[in-house]
Amino acid sequence: MTDWETFLWPYNEAVQELKVKFRSLRQGFLTRGEHSPIEFVVGRVKTVDSIKEKMQRRIISPEVIETDMQDIAGIRIMCQFVDDIYKVVDLIHERSDMEVVEERDYIHAAKPSGYRSYHMVIKYTVFLPEGEKTLIAEIQIRTLAMNFWATVEHTLSYKYQGKYPEDVSKRLKSTAEAAYKLDEEMSVIRKEVQDAQKVFNQSKGKEQ
Numbered sequence: 001m002t003d004w005e006t007f008l009w010p011y012n013e014a015v016q017e018l019k020v021k022f023r024s025l026r027q028g029f030l031t032r033g034e035h036s037p038i039e040f041v042v043g044r045v046k047t048v049d050s051i052k053e054k055m056q057r058r059i060i061s062p063e064v065i066e067t068d069m070q071d072i073a074g075i076r077i078m079c080q081f082v083d084d085i086y087k088v089v090d091l092i093h094e095r096s097d098m099e100v101v102e103e104r105d106y107i108h109a110a111k112p113s114g115y116r117s118y119h120m121v122i123k124y125t126v127f128l129p130e131g132e133k134t135l136i137a138e139i140q141i142r143t144l145a146m147n148f149w150a151t152v153e154h155t156l157s158y159k160y161q162g163k164y165p166e167d168v169s170k171r172l173k174s175t176a177e178a179a180y181k182l183d184e185e186m187s188v189i190r191k192e193v194q195d196a197q198k199v200f201n202q203s204k205g206k207e208q
Contacts, residue, residue: 075140081143082184116150124136
């Protein structure tokens with residue numbers, strides 16, 4: 001593993017292509033005047049330092065890095081409602097350009113820390129000058145509230161190296177439950193929210 005730029009290039013291509021595809025999927029719903037289960041999409045490729053740290057921590061040899069490290073290429077899809085998450089999951093299963101090989105539902109079965117998200121590991125093929133290359137990418141699907149909590153928790157994990165003081169751990173779990181309660185309440189008024197958004201978008205169109 002000396003030429004990292006060459007190794008990571010296909011992953012960069014995969015992330016760029018996947019972002020375009022999911023953003024186009026969102027636009028397709030909006031163009032038809034329908035609610036899009038996708039609010040926005042971001043993606044990243046792990047840094048070399050992050051890959052090396054994970055290789056050492058998980059004892060992953062260079063020979064199996066492409067199969068054993070599933071999140072070198074990462075896509076994150078944000079949704080407004082919890083139900084939207086499972087709609088996106090179904091849409092991914094229906095696609096012929098990516099194959100789901102693993103799923104982990106941390107929404108109905110949250111991690112001990114309170115973390116909630118839906119993870120999918122897919123096989124995706126990119127086309128390189130030397131031919132096709134199929135690689136593994138991870139897709140995380142979550143609500144905006146779940147993403148806010150996960151971002152804060154991720155920042156704190158660097159400070160405490162994952163070993164939180166008891167009071168911090170309790171507060172994290174408490175805020176995770178509060179975030180999920182918010183998602184549940186928003187789901188109850190989902191129709192009203194969507195109707196309001198439709199009226200807002202129509203008024204914007206008239207102004208333009």
